[in-house]
Amino acid sequence: MKVRTFGRHIREGGKNIVRNGWMTFASVSAVTVTLLVVGAFLLLIMNLNHFANSLEDDVEIRVFVDLGAGEEEQESLREDLDDLPEIGSVDYIPKDEGLEAFIDSLGEQGDYFEGLRDENPLNDTFVIRAEDPQETENIAVEIEELDHVEGVEYGRDIFEQLFSATDFIRVVGVVLVLGLLFTAVFLIANTIKLTIIARKTEIQIMKLVGATNSFIRWPFFIEGLLLGTFGAIIPVSVLGFGYHRFYETIGENTGLEFFEFLPTFPLVIQTAILLLAIGAIVGVWGSIMSVRKFLRV
């Protein structure tokens, strides 16, 4: 295509947008609302994922060795553990070390337990991390069956609740977002249909004098692209500034050690690019849907 022709297509596409003021407004608004919700869910889900990942990294299985187990038995247990598939790492914490860490972690109050050093009540412990944190539970069950194991401990409850919460939010988000996306596509398709009807004679003449279909399609394609991209501007800026403010005031110092929000950058940039892309795709999709019918001879 020649550059001059491309310029013409952009001009024509722009003209259509101005000519159908209200429908343009309606479809841009639809995209705006859709992308606001999409973007908010994106930010939420990305933060939840981040949270889930950081928790998952902390998930470990503590295997308490039988108090009566001697050195040989411990050695054979260790071999059994190493033989398990899906094991990421195995650390050994002898009971003296465990007690030391325990006393240290209590600070001054730890002094009360100094007396325990003579008669250590703790077990020797293996600390195990699964290769895939989601497998933690299965591995724990397997370990429980091994010899010389007194007990197994892992953060089962938090873990399961976390996974079901993130799954729920993902499902709700996806359903809502898909519904809104279709509404936006539909509105854009209708807007462009109006501009096509307004230009019916023009298109008829274009076809008669030998314009190719792609030549006729281009202005509508550009119109859709512009509608979708315009619709993304407000959500991108609102969510961008909003998240930035939120992160500066609350997000950075939640006072919760285990929960930290993702920093503004690059999260906001990624979201912006994604929203602009979705806007553009929705716009183009709407325009292609409505033009297709009119171009059949």
Place this chain on the structure above:
Amino acid sequence: MIQMQDVWKTYPNGVMAVNGISIYIKKGEFVYVVGSSGAGKSTFIKMMYREEKPTRGEISIDGDNLATMKEKHIPFLRRKIGVVFQDFKLLPSLSVFENVAFAMEVIEESKANIRRRVMDVLDIVRLKNKARFLPHELSGGEQQRVAIARAIVNNPAVLIADEPTGNLDPDTSWEIMHILEEINDRGTTIVMATHNRDIVDSMRKRLIAIEGGRISRDEVRGTYSYES
């Protein structure tokens, strides 16, 4: 130039518009197509510029086989054919010059070419002095001349006119006919569907009459009705 071989057209609703037509039109001919409304004349004309596709039979225009032609090739066929309608089909918001230039813009001609060629054809239809006018500022005859200018601006081999004088008074109709004759003299093949008995009978040309979807007469210098 135009050849039809046993062409049939049945519409999806069952109407049989054309029932076995074969014709041959030579390059540079001027042909009238007459027939009452509903005789299949419109379908016959529309098949020439591939607005309608024949159900059966062969049509070739300037070497292109329309029956086997792929959709995406149709625009290039249309560039070889100019079409003029009874209702002009001008774009009301564009000037005379722009309406004619439009046909060249959509096939991506250069600006300089467009300017030169549009003024040339406006000269042929004698509207050079009204290039800046809008269609509603022109008379019916002038509007039809703009439509003719647009139809011939890309130098088509064939000009198809579907009742070009249908909306015009007798004097203006003659004006249009003289222009068409002039275009024909320059070598363009012209096929004109018409109901205008006066014109057909006094400006004698080859005449094809269609009745019930078939050719009922094909005469070298025919008259509108059977000569008694």
